[in-house]
Amino acid sequence: MTHYHLIVRLNYGNFIELRYESFVCRDFEAENILALRLRQVALLWVMNHCLNRFSKTAIFWLCAVILTIGLGFGRNSYAQNPNSPAKAPAKAVTTAPSPIEVRNSFAALARRLLPSVVGVRASNNNLRSNPKLFQNNEDLAATGSGFIVDNQGHIITNNHVVELGQTFQISLQNGTILSARLVGRDAETDIAVLKVTSPQPLTWVPFANSDAVNIGDWAIAIGSPFGLGNSFSLGVISGRNRDLQSGRFDNFLQTDAAINQGNSGGPLFNDLGQVIGVNTAIVSNQNGGGSLGIGFAVPSNVVRRISSDIIQYGYVRRGWVGFRARPASVNEGTGVVLTAIAANSPAARAGLRAGDRIYQARNLRITDPRQLARLIADTPQQTIVRIDAMRGNRRIFANVTVGLAPSSAASSPTGANPPVNAMGLVLRIPSPQEAARLGPSAKVIVASIDPFGAARGKLQPGDILLEIQGRVLADPAQARAFLAEAVQNRGTVIVKIKRGNDTYYDVLTARN
Incomplete structure (x- = not known):
């Protein structure tokens, strides 16, 4: 750690001292930046206050003294790190740096x-x-x-x-x-x-x-x-x-x-x-x-x-409007481009179409799909959101009424057995009334389906999942584990489903 003070003496019987608070540095790069800053400040002070009082010769020698002091600072700094590689010139600091706070220990906080x-x-x-x-x-x-x-x-x-x-x-x-x-x-x-x-x-x-x-x-x-x-x-x-x-x-x-x-x-x-x-x-x-x-x-x-x-x-009560989007390409402009619209969703009812390029929502510029997803998800249900978009070369807007995400609508406080999300499925245990009506084999019920997920068009809410890859299911958590394992090993999953009085098998393919 090094402390610096700069003292400049003029050769006309006057003594001028420029005093600054001590700057504490923990490495040689910081020391050189501070030395450069002190040289700059001193030169500016002299040029502003002394140019009219002293000759150009005096100014010349004064500058030489200041530069010599600065170079000495630099040599001392590099001497502490003789093996350090040469560094590019430091960018000038526009304001004097504040002292660095150093913690000796975090023990009290721990x-x-x-x-x-x-x-x-x-x-x-x-x-x-x-x-x-x-x-x-x-x-x-x-x-x-x-x-x-x-x-x-x-x-x-x-x-x-x-x-x-x-x-x-x-x-x-x-x-x-x-x-x-x-x-x-x-x-x-x-x-x-x-x-x-x-x-x-x-x-x-x-x-x-x-x-x-x-x-x-x-x-x-x-x-x-x-x-x-x-x-x-x-x-x-x-x-x-x-x-x-x-x-x-x-x-x-x-x-x-x-x-x-x-x-x-x-x-x-x-x-x-x-x-x-x-x-x-x-x-x-x-x-x-x-x-x-x-x-x-x-x-x-x-x-x-x-x-x-x-x-x-x-x-989680998450807002939902029912579209998927990708970042707009450089040629398309700014914003996001809709790639799919869920049937009968708020977005579909508002007139949005696949291919529309959204550049603004709720008066905020949209730059990527995640930003738009978070904005919609954090919006309370039944809120009307204005979305500005381009359809080809034509500007359009849509007033979209935010709904509740299907996964949220299917969820409910169920103590130790909350719904499970897997492959676009929300799975839950049957209620006591359902268990009595459906029989002992009904352990896992489909609560809702992601309209863009792997089960789209194959399963529907109310279906009973009986087996995954030939293994009988005991609860939604086990179904989640079996689905994850099967997808990781094969990319496809064979499921046994009961719908009403019919029992059948189907294949689900994981989607990226």
Whole structure:
């Protein structure tokens, strides 16, 4: 660390001192930038205040002295790093940099935050019969992390941690194990909410505004990587608005804080101890393994909106208009181009057609499909949205009444057995009345179908799924696991369906 002061002496019996606050630098590049800045400021001061009082000769020698001082700064800096490669000239700094805040330790923050972070264990004894999914005949569906968000015991984690589970447990920092109830979950954003009842007060943490997070801000990940509870890792925000091609709502924060298996569902904090995201995914090498310094978190603003719906309704009330879109090409112009319109959807009723190019919605410029999807999804049902578009060379507009997404309409708070999303199907358990009427074989019922999904035209709401790849189904979570396995191994799935009094087989093909 080095402190700099600049003193300039004129050779006319006057003494002039330019004093600035000390600048603290942690590496040689920063030191040279500061040295350059001091030279520039001193030269400007002299030219502005001394040109009329002193001769050009005096000014010449003064400049020479200042440059010599500056070059000395540079030599001292590089002397501390003799093996460093030559650097391109630094861009001039337009304002004097502020002193850099240096933390000696995050220990106090860790002590405050760790009690709010929990380990999550999801179990499902119906999965024991599938050795390809789990080894040693275990009923463990998944383990991960979570964090407490209010004094009522609500815990946020990832959907992929709990989606196959039937029963859930959470572990607190002090070793206490509590049973948890699944309130609801959202496959689209990979967010789920559990709830526990504790005889003791629980420590909870607040959300930050993730829109205010900048690249370079501190990022702190806490969780249970590889089952090692209460693990604390530190990094920075490396990127924003990352698209992992995992869904239409991709909008991840990227961080280099160490995130590994078991961190899923855990919080990403800022240096104030506020949640800025939920750790969800990492980049690892092709053989698996641990963190490579590239991790991703669902932004807190998304998490807050999704979890609020789940806590209030048991599911996410997401707006829907019924179209699919792709980015417009350079030749087409700005915006997105509609590729498909669902029959009898709000978009169809408003007169939109495949091929229309949307460039504005709700008076906002549209630049990519994810932006438009998020805008529609966050719009309350029955809201009329004006959409401006081009149809060929003609400007058009449509007033679209936002509806409720089919997956949301089919969802309802069902305790430990919420609907499951798989291959464009929303699957649920039968109600007690349906179970009595349909018989013991009815374990999985189709609640709704994605109009653009693999089951389009083959299944319909109310169908009973009996088997997948010849395996009898016990519940929607098991159906989700079997579908995922079959798609990964083959790309196609043979399903046995009962519709009314008819039973038949059909083939579903996964769609990208």
